[in-house]
Amino acid sequence: MTESGKIGVRQERATQARRRLLVAAARLFSRRPYDEVEVDDIAHAAGMAHGSLFHHFGSKRGIYLAAMEEIVARLRERRAGRLQGGSGGLGDDMEAQYMSVAENPAFFVSVMRGGIGADAEVQQIFERDRWEAIEAKACGLGLDSANPVVRVGLRAWIAGADHAMLTWLELGRPVALSRLIESFLLTLAGTLDSIAMLDPSVDLSHARTLLRRERDWLAQREGARPVTKTARSGAVRRITA
Amino acid sequence: MTESGKIGVRQERATQARRRLLVAAARLFSRRPYDEVEVDDIAHAAGMAHGSLFHHFGSKRGIYLAAMEEIVARLRERRAGRLQGGSGGLGDDMEAQYMSVAENPAFFVSVMRGGIGADAEVQQIFERDRWEAIEAKACGLGLDSANPVVRVGLRAWIAGADHAMLTWLELGRPVALSRLIESFLLTLAGTLDSIAMLDPSVDLSHARTLLRRERDWLAQREGARPVTKTARSGAVRRITA
């Protein structure tokens, strides 16, 4: 007992040290590209010697991949955590996802960067997660995610939403986040039309019904709230520069 | 006379050397990230000594930026070149753009990567061009590109279309390119709805009219063609793996 207790203490400390390194790495790799982050930076940020980093992760790339997985895991967790409550539908799902984005834009940029032009292993970490999310959505909408047209359509829809978030952040969050997310349901409607056009054999009736119901639900929730003038009227600032 | 002739020859040679380097750099930087491309690689690919690279571009970053500008210029050129002929409208514009993408996916990936997470100077090169394209489209649709909601909407629409191209390429081009591009007009319709929802003050009547007209034109062109069964019915292969 005593012995296993001692071992437990050591293991716990080791695990904590690993976590400290991982958190530091996730933060640094989110803010700067791989080659501009030094191993010593990470170790120093975690309050440790760089040797420990190699002890726990073997190499710089090792901790990089671990950090990316960590980021993905955190996003997934966030998504899962919020799913209870609300309509349980698409809107909630997206709200969960994009609220976490709004809270930590740097991670989000990492994720988007990771999806494009990175090497296969890194891409896979992010894309696997994203396809999982897409498949969940396809399933929820009664669509067949094995159909390439569905895949192309939904992936494009998500990419558009992601980029909308990016531009929205860059432009200083000109509208309420919830309304932006709501608007994604309208672009989804256009995406469904696209899918129908590219493959008329796809049955979209269920998806359209759900989408309408979801929008109604959101509109009703919106109507119940005290609506600020800005958010409602969309009287957004004009860009002059 | 002879001397100025010689000088002319020399200048021409110098210009050619510069071009060779630029082309090599554009290709390499399109396929691998900045830090994985070595100065020697570029010089070697151009059949020159690396010293010359510094003569012509001053530094690695110098040739990198020049290569990125070159890529952008090439895309812009392609876009402009195709504009004459056709309806002169949105569909033609996009066809010009995305046909060149289909021909050179690596450049396209560069451009997409360049827009996310890169440093300001690089981002600007790509985004300036993209916003220019977006502004042209906004203008063509009678939309106010200074409105943040319009910007967010159109940027997201483009990003979705870009990603659709990427997924389409990855999945082995499961439908005809022209039909894919046509489908982008349907997602644009959804985007217009989004914009209307986020800012009801935006007047979309002109845009909607144009969009309908454009779709009619494309549909008619499509109808005139000998339609292959696959393209028409969209009987695309299912993905099983």
Add this chain to the structure above:
Amino acid sequence: MTESGKIGVRQERATQARRRLLVAAARLFSRRPYDEVEVDDIAHAAGMAHGSLFHHFGSKRGIYLAAMEEIVARLRERRAGRLQGGSGGLGDDMEAQYMSVAENPAFFVSVMRGGIGADAEVQQIFERDRWEAIEAKACGLGLDSANPVVRVGLRAWIAGADHAMLTWLELGRPVALSRLIESFLLTLAGTLDSIAMLDPSVDLSHARTLLRRERDWLAQREGARPVTKTARSGAVRRITA
């Protein structure tokens, strides 16, 4: 009582652990040079944590020297163990030595390597043993081992025999080991001539008498055995590659 019993058990365990490490170290250091053997390798091969190695041997060099001493001790033991039985003469001595070599070539290579170009302390471990062996031989032959010419001669003779073993092993043991060892007595005769030439004052009569007797003894033993055709006729395979 109980306590001393426990202590005894503990001590025994410790000794066993020490031995396991030593054996692992001897094997590894025999196969790879010092710097290519890692402390972790040794500990792992011994089925322990590398920390224990430092408990028992203080440092990597510590266990290295201990391993080298171990190897020397093992060779010496082998030599001593075989001395009883046989003629008790030179031939037996060499047979004892070189049969153990044939059984464990890696250790032998260690020993040869240890004698050349290593630092003083390591060299001493091996050379002390070797000189001891040489002195024993010199004594047995009635030679004065303090005479430099005798030393040079006998050391060279041993080195030649060692290298003959090495080449013999490399060439796939082309003749019987006992005959190879027997042949060393003939090269010893040449060595005695060398010594006589370099220092005519050395009295070799006793040595020559002994040598002749030894050869007779071996020849007789050989003759008594059922002689295989190969061994007797020396019809060895020719090397063609």
Add this chain to the structure above:
Amino acid sequence: MTESGKIGVRQERATQARRRLLVAAARLFSRRPYDEVEVDDIAHAAGMAHGSLFHHFGSKRGIYLAAMEEIVARLRERRAGRLQGGSGGLGDDMEAQYMSVAENPAFFVSVMRGGIGADAEVQQIFERDRWEAIEAKACGLGLDSANPVVRVGLRAWIAGADHAMLTWLELGRPVALSRLIESFLLTLAGTLDSIAMLDPSVDLSHARTLLRRERDWLAQREGARPVTKTARSGAVRRITA
């Protein structure tokens, strides 16, 4: 012409720089084992930056191998250079070899160390040269170097001579070098006896005739010289320590 001249100057300088590095490396690697020589040491000893070393040799191991080849080449050259003059026989050959050893013991130690326990590539560099020398000797003696027994015998003989040199150097060169080398002919006689014993089918008549002739020639040369008392009588110092 002018241009090629310029290029010539640059190439020459580069070659010289390469040589400086090689010479420095050969010296350092001769005095200390591989891992105790730092890249910076070599570069510094050659009066250059370490970068140049990598420019010319690619890696530390690269320059190491080059240095070993250089040492071998130098020994071979020495051997070849001395061959003209003298009897052209075995004794001259060995004198050429071992006089260069006496002049540069450190290289010699390198060579011996390189032959034992080093990795295959390094061993090959040295052994190839040594076997070449052995084959030349075998050929000169009318022996078949493809016979394993001949190989074992001659290799052992050489190893003995090498070690005799080593001990002779360690003991402070107690006899004249030429007499030591002469004595090697006597051990060769013993080696021939060994070979005869291990493979009676080998015809040694020619070798023995040559050996006798060689010894006569040396003895005669020796007799002609003013013999110092030490060298002649071999009244060597006794070793007391």
Add this chain to the structure above:
DNA sequence: TATGAATGAGGATTCATTCAT
């Protein structure tokens, strides 16, 4: 006594950049 997490000095290697020719 045994463990293995933590340490950090030490060293090889890379590669953009300079500059003499």
Add this chain to the structure above:
DNA sequence: TATGAATGAATCCTCATTCAT
């Protein structure tokens, strides 16, 4: 203008050693 040898700052990684548990 073109070359490529020379440079050295920057950085990843190794691995013997320490020490708290």
